[in-house]
Amino acid sequence: MDMSDDATPRPLVLGALIFDGVEPLDLFGPLEMWMNLGPDLVSVSLIAETTEPVAVATVGWPFELAPRLLPHYDFEHAPALDIILVPGGVGTLREVDNPRLIEWLSSRGADAEITTSVCTGAQLLAQAGLLDDRSATTNKAFFSYVAGFGERTDWQRSARWVDSGSVATSSGVSAGIDLSLALIARLFGQERAEQIAAGTEYAWHRDPAHDPFADQIDIAMPFLESLQSA
Amino acid sequence: MDMSDDATPRPLVLGALIFDGVEPLDLFGPLEMWMNLGPDLVSVSLIAETTEPVAVATVGWPFELAPRLLPHYDFEHAPALDIILVPGGVGTLREVDNPRLIEWLSSRGADAEITTSVCTGAQLLAQAGLLDDRSATTNKAFFSYVAGFGERTDWQRSARWVDSGSVATSSGVSAGIDLSLALIARLFGQERAEQIAAGTEYAWHRDPAHDPFADQIDIAMPFLESLQSA
Numbered sequence: 436m437d438m439s440d441d442a443t444p445r446p447l448v449l450g451a452l453i454f455d456g457v458e459p460l461d462l463f464g465p466l467e468m469w470m471n472l473g474p475d476l477v478s479v480s481l482i483a484e485t486t487e488p489v490a491v492a493t494v495g496w497p498f499e500l501a502p503r504l505l506p507h508y509d510f511e512h513a514p515a516l517d518i519i520l521v522p523g524g525v526g527t528l529r530e531v532d533n534p535r536l537i538e539w540l541s542s543r544g545a546d547a548e549i550t551t552s553v554c555t556g557a558q559l560l561a562q563a564g565l566l567d568d569r570s571a572t573t574n575k576a577f578f579s580y581v582a583g584f585g586e587r588t589d590w591q592r593s594a595r596w597v598d599s600g601s602v603a604t605s606s607g608v609s610a611g612i613d614l615s616l617a618l619i620a621r622l623f624g625q626e627r628a629e630q631i632a633a634g635t636e637y638a639w640h641r642d643p644a645h646d647p648f649a650d651q652i653d654i655a656m657p658f659l660e661s662l663q664s665a
Numbered sequence: 666m667d668m669s670d671d672a673t674p675r676p677l678v679l680g681a682l683i684f685d686g687v688e689p690l691d692l693f694g695p696l697e698m699w700m701n702l703g704p705d706l707v708s709v710s711l712i713a714e715t716t717e718p719v720a721v722a723t724v725g726w727p728f729e730l731a732p733r734l735l736p737h738y739d740f741e742h743a744p745a746l747d748i749i750l751v752p753g754g755v756g757t758l759r760e761v762d763n764p765r766l767i768e769w770l771s772s773r774g775a776d777a778e779i780t781t782s783v784c785t786g787a788q789l790l791a792q793a794g795l796l797d798d799r800s801a802t803t804n805k806a807f808f809s810y811v812a813g814f815g816e817r818t819d820w821q822r823s824a825r826w827v828d829s830g831s832v833a834t835s836s837g838v839s840a841g842i843d844l845s846l847a848l849i850a851r852l853f854g855q856e857r858a859e860q861i862a863a864g865t866e867y868a869w870h871r872d873p874a875h876d877p878f879a880d881q882i883d884i885a886m887p888f889l890e891s892l893q894s895a
Contacts, residue, residue, distance in 0.1 A: 459700065460865060463693035463721070466732070467838070470689065470723040474730060481732050488735055491693070493700040500704060502696070502711050503735040505718055576864065607866035608697070634806065634885075635690060636837035636878045638870065648866045655864075 446478045447548075447622070449518040452540065452559075453483045453506060454533075455490045455498045456526025460608050461553040462491065465520055465615035471631045472623065480507035480514070484535055494525045494662075510539045518618075519547045522611065523554030523574065528662070531562050531584065541565065544602075551603040551618060553611030560604065561585030569599045574607035575648050576655035593649035595640055606646060613640045676705055677778075677852070679748040680712045682770065682789075683736060684763075685720045685728045686756025690838050691783040692721065695750055695845035701861045702853065710737035710744070714765055724755045724892075740769045748848075749777045752841065753784030753804065758892070761792050761814065771795065774832075781833040781848060783841030790834065791815030799829045804837035805878050806885035823879035825870055836876060843870045 449469055451462060469477055483489050483506035490498035508514070521540065530536050541563035544550040552560050557573035560566050561584035572594040573581040582590040591597050596605040596614035598621075605614035616639050620628035632639040679699055681692060699707055713719050713736035720728035738744070751770070760766050771793035774780040782790050787803035790796050791814035802824040803811040812820040821827050826835040826844035828851070835844035846869050850858035862869040 458697070459693040460697035463689040467688070467690035467723065470726060470731075473723075473725040474727070478730070479732070493697065493703075495703040496700060497704070500708070501700075502709070502737075505733040505735065507732075574866070607864075609865055609867040633878065633881065634837075635839055636804070636881075637839040638868070638877060640868065647868060648863065651863065651866075 445476050446474060447476065447517040448514055449477050449479050449520060450482045450508070450513055450516040451479070451520040451522065452536075453481050453489045453504060453522070454526045454530045454536065456492050456524050456529065457489065457522050458493060458524030458554060458608060459491050459502075461522035461524055461556065461611050464609065464612040465522070465553065467635060468612060468615040468619060468631055469520075471634060472619065472627070476623065482506060482508045482510065482513045484533070485509050492525065510535065513543070515546070516543055517548045519544055519550045521550065521552040521556035521559055523552065523556040523558070523608075527555040527558045531558050537563050547601070549601055549603060549618060551605075551614065553605050553614070554607045555581055557581055557604045558584050560602065561588060565602055566604070569602055570597050571599070571602070571604040572597045572606050573604060575646070575651040576607065576653065577659060578652050579656060580659055592652055593646045594643060595646050596643045598643065606648060612637060617641075617643065676708045677747040678744055679707050679709050679750060680738075680743055680746040681709070681750040681752065682766075683711050683713050683719045683734060683752070684756045684760045684766065686722050686754050686759065687719065687752050688723060688754030688784060688838060689721050689732075691752030691754055691786065691841050694839065694842040695752070695783065697865060698842060698845040698849060698861055701864060702849065702857070706853065712736060712738045712740065712743045714763070715739050722755065740765065743773070745776070746773055747778045749774055749780045751780065751782040751786035751789055753782065753786040753788070753838075757785040757788045761788050767793050777831070779831055779833060779848060781835075781844065783835050783844070784837045785811055787811050787834045788814050790832065791818060795832055796834070799832055800827050801829070801832070801834040802827045802836050803834060805876070805881040806837065806883065807889060808882050809886060810889055822882055823876045824873060825876050826873045828873065836878065842867060847871075847873065
């Protein structure tokens with residue numbers, strides 16, 4: 436059965452927040468799934484503080500060597516958004532202290548139908564106040580670090596993702612793909628989500644409570660401390 | 666045990682071939698895994714026919730609306746490559762008839778240690794002659810279409826990926842992640858690959874013979890014919 440609401444205008448407008456040090460799979464795993472709905476159902480744009488190229492990188496890459504993306508919009512010119520996708524990555528450690536980004540996310544997140552994060556993207560949502568009095572999760576290896584930014588949040592130590600309605604957070608990196616399919620199922624029906632998973636040959640992990648990586652809680656904390664003292 | 670060969674110079678030089686209509690997850694799933702080795706073990710660059718921005722898109726997206734990537738190099742200026750990553754996507758349907766791209770791939774593929782494809786990227790490898798007298802696989806839904814470009818290839822109808830040594834091909838989209846981890850295990854040891862899978866919270870499908878999508882053989886062929894007649 437298709438659960439999509441025919442009264443909601445389409446396409447939904449999805450904006451992905453990007454910044455130097457955005458994790459490749461955090462961003463393009465979910466975008467793969469959302470874009471497979473096609474431009475008639477969802478429009479997709481990349482939004483950054485400025486329209487300068489943005490470095491997509493994992494930990495340890497000098498940004499000037501990394502692949503670079505062109506944002507569609509800067510903060511000021513971004514259209515009204517139905518869905519905000521906030522990927523994680525090493526860049527969130529810096530952006531959490533960027534008042535322009537946090538204010539933009541706080542303001543736009545209050546108006547969006549769904550604000551969704553992957554991995555340490557939850558750090559930015561927490562800093563923007565979007566996780567207050569909500570249940571949420573994040574990358575397990577960096578758990579306590581991220582959780583420290585959301586003191587009023589009920590952090591889930593074992594969850595592939597947590598969907599609290601207007602805010603939905605996933606565990607680390609690959610978990611964002613599973614959550615994006617769950618959101619597509621909520622908005623456009625289970626059948627459509629199953630079609631997209633099959634079309635991308637993705638073995639979708641459908642149970643948000645099954646977390647095969649919950650035993651990695653805080654294992655990256657010593658590494659993180661070495662990064663911060665470097 | 667770490668199987669890496671200390672005699673091989675590091676970093677290995679990996680170049681990803683990109684073109685308008687490259688599939689997001691075909692490219693950034695494997696890049697997520699390779700980049701996690703860090704720039705001391707592997708250098709990563711994006712290579713295109715020209716250095717103009719390249720549209721990353723799934724089927725049905727006008728390229729001018731899609732996210733855009735900046736190539737590091739055009740064909741002429743690309744460095745010598747140890748590993749060539751060829752993602753698939755709707756763009757391969759056009760690029761298979763681009764003689765500059767096919768000649769570049771044929772020439773560079775002959776010199777690389779490993780040429781690896783995801784999804785319909787195998788179509789480009791086949792056209793470049795890199796799959797002659799080899800075993801290979803591709804996206805199952807477009808199987809017969811892609812296989813038609815490699816008449817001297819032993820196409821595997823059920824395989825998550827096929828590693829034939831200097832050439833390694835994967836099935837559709839997400840399968841490229843599994844293959845990239847297998848190649849990382851071959852080059853840098855199983856332990857390193859397991860660490861990267863765990864660090865990205867990816868449930869790695871380690872068995873190349875297990876293909877959960879083999880029953881989708883040719884299901885997209887009618888759709889493909891509609892695209893080609895449009």
